[in-house]
Amino acid sequence: MADMPQDAHPDAAKLAGLAHTEQYAYYMPENYAFRSEKGLTRRVVEQISYQKNEPEWMLKFRLRALEIAEKKGRPKWGPDLSHLNFDDIYFYIRPQEEKGTNSWDDVPAEVRETYRKLGIPEAEQRMLAGVGAQYESEMVYHNLKEEWEKQGVIFLDSDTGLQQYPELFKEHFATVVPPEDNYFAAVNSAVWSGGSFVYVPAGVEIDVPLQAYFLINAQSMGQFERTLIIAEPGSRFHYIEGCTAPTYNSDSFHSGVIEIIVKERANVRYSTIQNWSHNVYNLVTQRAIVQRHGSMGWLDGNLGSKVTMKYPSTYLMGEHAHGEVLSIAFATDGQHQDAGAKVIHAAPYTTSSVVSKSISKGTGRSSYRGLVQIHEGATNARSNVECDALLLDDQAKTDTYPYIEINEKTAHVGHEATVSKLNDEQIFYLQSRGLPADAAMALIVRGFLDPVAKELPLEYAVELNRLIELEMEGSVG
Amino acid sequence: MSEHSLEIRDLHARVADGEAILNGVNLVVPRGEVHALMGPNGSGKSTLAKVMAGDPQYEITGGDVLIDGESILALEPDERARAGLYLAFQYPVEVPGVSIANFLRLALNARREEGDEIGVMEFYARLQRAVKALDWDESIIERNLHEGFSGGEKKRSEILQLLVLEPSYAILDETDSGLDVDALKVVAKGVNAARGPEFGALVITHYQRLLNYIVPDKVHVMAAGRIVKEGSKELAMELDTRGYDWVRVEAGLNPVGDDEHAPRVGA
Ligand SMILES: Nc1ncnc2c1ncn2[C@@H]1O[C@H](COP(=O)(O)OP(=O)(O)OP(=O)(O)O)[C@@H](O)[C@H]1O
Ligand SMILES: [Mg+2]
Numbered sequence: 001m002a003d004m005p006q007d008a009h010p011d012a013a014k015l016a017g018l019a020h021t022e023q024y025a026y027y028m029p030e031n032y033a034f035r036s037e038k039g040l041t042r043r044v045v046e047q048i049s050y051q052k053n054e055p056e057w058m059l060k061f062r063l064r065a066l067e068i069a070e071k072k073g074r075p076k077w078g079p080d081l082s083h084l085n086f087d088d089i090y091f092y093i094r095p096q097e098e099k100g101t102n103s104w105d106d107v108p109a110e111v112r113e114t115y116r117k118l119g120i121p122e123a124e125q126r127m128l129a130g131v132g133a134q135y136e137s138e139m140v141y142h143n144l145k146e147e148w149e150k151q152g153v154i155f156l157d158s159d160t161g162l163q164q165y166p167e168l169f170k171e172h173f174a175t176v177v178p179p180e181d182n183y184f185a186a187v188n189s190a191v192w193s194g195g196s197f198v199y200v201p202a203g204v205e206i207d208v209p210l211q212a213y214f215l216i217n218a219q220s221m222g223q224f225e226r227t228l229i230i231a232e233p234g235s236r237f238h239y240i241e242g243c244t245a246p247t248y249n250s251d252s253f254h255s256g257v258i259e260i261i262v263k264e265r266a267n268v269r270y271s272t273i274q275n276w277s278h279n280v281y282n283l284v285t286q287r288a289i290v291q292r293h294g295s296m297g298w299l300d301g302n303l304g305s306k307v308t309m310k311y312p313s314t315y316l317m318g319e320h321a322h323g324e325v326l327s328i329a330f331a332t333d334g335q336h337q338d339a340g341a342k343v344i345h346a347a348p349y350t351t352s353s354v355v356s357k358s359i360s361k362g363t364g365r366s367s368y369r370g371l372v373q374i375h376e377g378a379t380n381a382r383s384n385v386e387c388d389a390l391l392l393d394d395q396a397k398t399d400t401y402p403y404i405e406i407n408e409k410t411a412h413v414g415h416e417a418t419v420s421k422l423n424d425e426q427i428f429y430l431q432s433r434g435l436p437a438d439a440a441m442a443l444i445v446r447g448f449l450d451p452v453a454k455e456l457p458l459e460y461a462v463e464l465n466r467l468i469e470l471e472m473e474g475s476v477g
Numbered sequence: 478m479s480e481h482s483l484e485i486r487d488l489h490a491r492v493a494d495g496e497a498i499l500n501g502v503n504l505v506v507p508r509g510e511v512h513a514l515m516g517p518n519g520s521g522k523s524t525l526a527k528v529m530a531g532d533p534q535y536e537i538t539g540g541d542v543l544i545d546g547e548s549i550l551a552l553e554p555d556e557r558a559r560a561g562l563y564l565a566f567q568y569p570v571e572v573p574g575v576s577i578a579n580f581l582r583l584a585l586n587a588r589r590e591e592g593d594e595i596g597v598m599e600f601y602a603r604l605q606r607a608v609k610a611l612d613w614d615e616s617i618i619e620r621n622l623h624e625g626f627s628g629g630e631k632k633r634s635e636i637l638q639l640l641v642l643e644p645s646y647a648i649l650d651e652t653d654s655g656l657d658v659d660a661l662k663v664v665a666k667g668v669n670a671a672r673g674p675e676f677g678a679l680v681i682t683h684y685q686r687l688l689n690y691i692v693p694d695k696v697h698v699m700a701a702g703r704i705v706k707e708g709s710k711e712l713a714m715e716l717d718t719r720g721y722d723w724v725r726v727e728a729g730l731n732p733v734g735d736d737e738h739a740p741r742v743g744a
Contacts, residue, residue, distance in 0.1 A: 426572050
């Protein structure tokens with residue numbers, strides 16, 4: 001099973017069929033070096049830790065997290081998760097290392113086919129497939145990496161990070177999102193694998209975004225990735241999670257944890273645009289702690305999946321700390337995007353802004369779930385929340401759950417929500433200029449998302465547009 | 478003649494499942510000519526324009542519209558546009574987040590084969606020429622389509638698009654209303670720039686004033702969803718001084734200005 005013939009995959013026929021029936025039929029051959037048994041058990045957790053050859057404290061941490069998860073049970077609010085059955089899930093799969101693959105032609109045909117269906121540019125496809133040496137960006141990246149290393153920057157996948165920097169890792173790991181925090185964080189803590197480990201020393205400013213797709217290898221792609229980002233005082237950088245990178249995982253459950261520590265005067269941006277296959281439950285905990293005068297910006301794009309629950313949260317712990325969330329959700333048939341933001345103002349003069357844009361189509365439903373909390377003593381805190389929903393047809397649904405808790409008289413909190421429907425007059429207008437109806441709709445949707453999309457680096461904005469066009473396909477009756 | 482003209486033949490249309498608005502319109506605009514379409518409020522001028530462009534809110538119950546002898550009624554609005562028709566709307570919509578430059582590039586490329594997209598420099602030069610022809614500031618191309626535009630700016634944008642898209646036939650629906658005198662001259666200049674043997678236009682207006690700048694080859698008068706009178710540019714002047722009542726009476730309609738759906742006298 002581990003070694004599949006490359007041109008006669010047993011599921012090739014199935015794959016070909018899927019191409020016609022399901023637009024997002026991502027597919028990944030079951031090439032793995034190790035796979036745990038199904039279900040979430042103590043034995044599985046022990047296996048994972050053993051396979052990874054981890055320090056003792058990590059195994060203990062995992063087991064404690066498992067106990068917490070069992071005690072907590074699943075959340076009783078939010079989207080319907082009743083079809084998510086853990087007994088059917090492999091919680092750990094270590095893929096075959098594609099060592100020695102340095103020719104694009106060596107990449108299995110079905111993998112290339114999957115990339116093609118995703119429409120990933122060939123350059124990035126090669127990267128994803130591990131054909132790094134031939135990819136010129138790889139060279140550019142290697143040079144960058146050398147430069148960063150000279151400045152003391154660490155940019156590794158989390159498993160390697162734990163092995164190479166055990167002290168630093170242990171000091172910060174799970175300090176932002178402890179397993180007690182919520183059920184899915186506890187599950188992730190028990191079975192985590194992969195993700196990125198980023199450390200930027202004091203005062204170091206990086207102009208080029210740190211892009212996670214450069215890290216992609218057998219280790220870093222996971223359903224239960226754990227990302228830990230540490231920004232020392234005065235550092236500044238932008239971390240980007242590759243757009244389509246995690247999608248070729250066809251498993252039905254993804255639950256990542258992202259922890260970010262923004263120290264005094266540091267400035268961190270975290271951007272991710274994710275496009276999951278339509279059978280995935282995507283339940284992610286993203287959180288940042290921001291110290292005095294620090295600034296944290298989230299850009300969070302959610303496409304695909306069956307259910308997404310994702311509320312990037314920012315804890316503003318020091319005076320003048322600033323948090324910003326730009327969020328995009330696109331729910332199509334059968335999908336529920338439950339996304340939003342959480343901002344906790346725990347110190348004076350802290351400021352935050354949340355802009356959420358959601359689109360629903362067909363039987364899709366998007367919800368904005370947000371919390372703004374102003375603690376007592378957080379004098380002169382300011383927060384502004386804006387959520388705009390766009391419905392593409394009469395069937396589509398949207399709802400908002402904005403929770404605002406203010407315990408400080410001097411706080412200024414603004415909240416604004418709009419719901420609009422795709423406007424026939426706009427479509428006719430654009431059509432009258434020569435754009436076909438589907439292109440007209442896609443353009444309107446892109447315009448709606450523009451305030452968020454323009455914050456993305458160009459190549460990601462382009463990719464976002466392409467994903468939207470894919471989602472829009474078949475919108476015209 | 479039909480070989481090189483925009484032709485409307487006995488066109489009947491109504492609001493989908495609603496009352497009839499166009500009751501047999503006949504009108505021909507040959508290429509190379511500019512015609513004016515006038516008529517009282519509610520007589521059906523905008524409806525005619527939108528029906529020709531393919532607005533799905535109207536239903537055609539009879540007749541035909543032809544471009545250079547080919548019926549376009551079976552075509553989608555975008556196909557009509559690509560067949561050479563352009564409508565400058567009386568009330569252009571706003572499309573937030575979509576810049577004029579980006580939108581026009583997409584619109585131009587929609588007219589071309591895949592792989593034959595217009596070069597960025599070529600496009601930019603074309604856009605710049607159009608902006609200059611309208612005495613406009615270049616920064617306008619980065620603004621979002623009509624977002625926050627004044628009434629006059631919207632009208633100017635409709636002409637800008639016309640100059641960039643270079644249609645064979647244009648219908649301008651009250652592009653002059655809401656314009657100050659200077660803007661009016663600029664818009665007229667734009668239309669006159671498009672004028673030529675390969676271009677035909679139907680200019681809908683209430684005011685003789687515009688026709689001083691865009692001199693029409695012919696004037697059509699619409700009332701109660703039909704063309705009731707045709708004449709030369711002098712007709713526009715006459716309407717300006719005498720109003721529409723006499724035309725309506727001539728056509729056998731009630732001389733009431735405010736109810737276009739009033740029954741015909743003696744009917
Ligand atoms: N979508 C619609 N639904 C209902 N009635 C409509 C619709 N479109 C047009 N009408 C009616 O049809 C008639 C003609 O309208 P139209 O806008 O074509 O007039 P017009 O000649 O352009 O008038 P104006 O000079 O005021 O612009 C009016 O009575 C108008 O109310
Ligand atoms: Mg009108």
